[in-house]
Amino acid sequence: MNFLQPIGRIFLAFLATAGHLIMFTVTAVGSCARPPYYPRMILRQMLDIGYYSLPVVGLTALFAGMVLALQSYTGFARFSAEGAVANVVVLSITRELGPVLAGLMVAGRIGASMAAEIGTMRVTEQIDALTTLSTNPLKYLVVPRLIAGLMMFPFLVLVADIIGVFGGYVVAVYKLGFNASNYIQRTYDFLQAEDVNSGLVKAAVFGVIVTLMGCYHGYHSKGGAQGVGAATTNAVVSACILILCFDYILTEMFFAK
Amino acid sequence: MTESTPKIRLRGVDKAFGAKVVLSGMDLDVGVGESVVVIGGSGTGKSVMLKCILGLLKPERGSIEVDGKEVLGIGAKERERVNNKIGMLFQGAALFDSLPVWENVAFGLLAQHLVSRPQAKEVALSKLAQVGLGADVGELWPAELSGGMQKRVALARAIAADPEIIFFDEPTTGLDPIMADVINDLIVKITREVGATALSITHDMASARKIANRIAMLHEGKIIWAGPTSKIDESGDACVDQFINGHADGPIKMAVRA
Ligand SMILES: Nc1ncnc2c1ncn2[C@@H]1O[C@H](COP(=O)(O)OP(=O)(O)OP(=O)(O)O)[C@@H](O)[C@H]1O
Ligand SMILES: [Mg+2]
Numbered sequence: 001m002n003f004l005q006p007i008g009r010i011f012l013a014f015l016a017t018a019g020h021l022i023m024f025t026v027t028a029v030g031s032c033a034r035p036p037y038y039p040r041m042i043l044r045q046m047l048d049i050g051y052y053s054l055p056v057v058g059l060t061a062l063f064a065g066m067v068l069a070l071q072s073y074t075g076f077a078r079f080s081a082e083g084a085v086a087n088v089v090v091l092s093i094t095r096e097l098g099p100v101l102a103g104l105m106v107a108g109r110i111g112a113s114m115a116a117e118i119g120t121m122r123v124t125e126q127i128d129a130l131t132t133l134s135t136n137p138l139k140y141l142v143v144p145r146l147i148a149g150l151m152m153f154p155f156l157v158l159v160a161d162i163i164g165v166f167g168g169y170v171v172a173v174y175k176l177g178f179n180a181s182n183y184i185q186r187t188y189d190f191l192q193a194e195d196v197n198s199g200l201v202k203a204a205v206f207g208v209i210v211t212l213m214g215c216y217h218g219y220h221s222k223g224g225a226q227g228v229g230a231a232t233t234n235a236v237v238s239a240c241i242l243i244l245c246f247d248y249i250l251t252e253m254f255f256a257k
Numbered sequence: 258m259t260e261s262t263p264k265i266r267l268r269g270v271d272k273a274f275g276a277k278v279v280l281s282g283m284d285l286d287v288g289v290g291e292s293v294v295v296i297g298g299s300g301t302g303k304s305v306m307l308k309c310i311l312g313l314l315k316p317e318r319g320s321i322e323v324d325g326k327e328v329l330g331i332g333a334k335e336r337e338r339v340n341n342k343i344g345m346l347f348q349g350a351a352l353f354d355s356l357p358v359w360e361n362v363a364f365g366l367l368a369q370h371l372v373s374r375p376q377a378k379e380v381a382l383s384k385l386a387q388v389g390l391g392a393d394v395g396e397l398w399p400a401e402l403s404g405g406m407q408k409r410v411a412l413a414r415a416i417a418a419d420p421e422i423i424f425f426d427e428p429t430t431g432l433d434p435i436m437a438d439v440i441n442d443l444i445v446k447i448t449r450e451v452g453a454t455a456l457s458i459t460h461d462m463a464s465a466r467k468i469a470n471r472i473a474m475l476h477e478g479k480i481i482w483a484g485p486t487s488k489i490d491e492s493g494d495a496c497v498d499q500f501i502n503g504h505a506d507g508p509i510k511m512a513v514r515a
């Protein structure tokens with residue numbers, strides 16, 4: 001029965017990590033509810049997440065929309081259904097690709113930098129120093145990041161939606177020869193508030209996931225530079241997996257009827 | 258509170274990391290307004306002791322009292338109240354690298370909302386002056402300072418809010434002998450004139466003799482000798498004698514292989 005032992009050990013370790021993570025989440029969200037707040041820190045994080053991620057998110061969305069138009073055109077041409085390109089582009093971008101691609105890209109950018117920054121603060125005792133200077137490190141470091149993530153991800157996804165649809169339009173009109181006003185009309189007819197809203201809700205959830213993973217792994221990093229490196233990797237990988245996982249769960253909640 | 262209640266009182270404190278026992282049954286008293294220096298070999302748990310008092314590490318057993326009140330296992334609110342009385346100089350400085358030097362020094366003042374920002378800056382600059390750093394240093398970033406300058410900024414941060422209790426973890430390591438003496442004088446001034454209670458750690462015996470009313474030696478997880486500074490030379494303890502004279506031969510064996 002020895003082969004069961006490693007499995008059991010891995011399972012226990014997994015449960016322990018999940019427990020830690022849930023505890024961390026509960027304490028962090030709990031500290032959101034009580035002052036003090038640090039508006040400077042929130043603003044700085046909002047700028048970092050919202051503004052400086054715009055190029056990455058914009059480029060990703062642009063090319064995603066362009067390739068989507070191209071692919072769906074070559075696919076639908078076989079059934080003489082080229083007209084559906086506009087519908088496919090707007091539906092896929094707003095429901096799925098906008099939130100998921102933006103989430104994944106920003107997970108790489110923001111999750112990694114948060115884990116590295118907080119991890120370095122942990123291993124150089126800066127987090128201990130915060131505690132000795134009448135400051136709760138969760139409220140000072142984690143809460144502003146969570147709030148900024150929650151607020152800025154939907155904004156980024158809205159931008160991604162617009163640029164993504166625009167990318168599809170550019171390819172459809174200038175390369176595939178669609179009529180511009182017809183394409184816009186079809187996009188407009190097919191666009192429903194529910195699609196956009198579901199994408200924005202997903203974005204808010206992804207924002208919490210990415211910032212929480214960055215903070216959690218940074219906060220619990222051990223050792224020196226190596227520990228911070230491991231925390232950074234873990235933050236990005238776990239954020240990406242959780243994004244895809246929650247994407248399915250949320251899609252199921254919104255659209256499975 | 259009577260005069261006899263020590264400011265800090267440790268009884269039977271045990272702390273281990275996994276199988277590695279660092280503190281085992283440690284007892285220590287620090288009286289009100291007293292300046293106690295803890296000496297001991299590298300890695301004997303001196304920094305761990307300070308972190309246990311601050312609640313950054315949790316001892317497995319024992320009791321730690323500050324102002325006669327147990328501080329082990331207290332809630333976050335009370336812990337904050339206790340820590341507000343304490344200033345801590347970390348061994349590695351632990352400056353916030355995302356803030357300029359003056360904001361580092363003023364951090365505790367601003368966090369406790371004791372003063373406005375311009376006032377806090379004024380206090381910060383005067384504390385920097387006390388550790389021999391000019392106002393121009395206040396505008397620099399911690400990464401732009403030398404190791405010894407970082408240490409002095411950290412010292413200024415520890416004393417900025419005029420705490421009742423100050424922990425100095427190796428305040429003079431990394432400083433030149435003249436600056437070390439300036440810092441020694443500063444510590445003496447803070448304890449003698451302001452009446453703060455100081456618990457310091459140092460390897461520098463000259464510094465220890467200067468700043469301490471009492472010296473305690475930590476060895477193998479316990480205080481093996483404690484007494485007035487004037488008695489350190491006639492402690493009658495072989496370990497203490499070996500340590501203060503810095504001999505390689507003696508009861509303390511360093512884990513090195515030639
Ligand atoms: N977070 C930690 N995890 C595991 N072990 C630790 C940790 N912190 C300290 N230790 C161990 O505890 C022992 C005491 O460490 P401590 O930092 O208190 O030494 P010290 O007496 O301050 O030494 P030095 O004079 O060199 O600063 C060391 O052997 C160290 O390995
Ligand atoms: Mg130490």
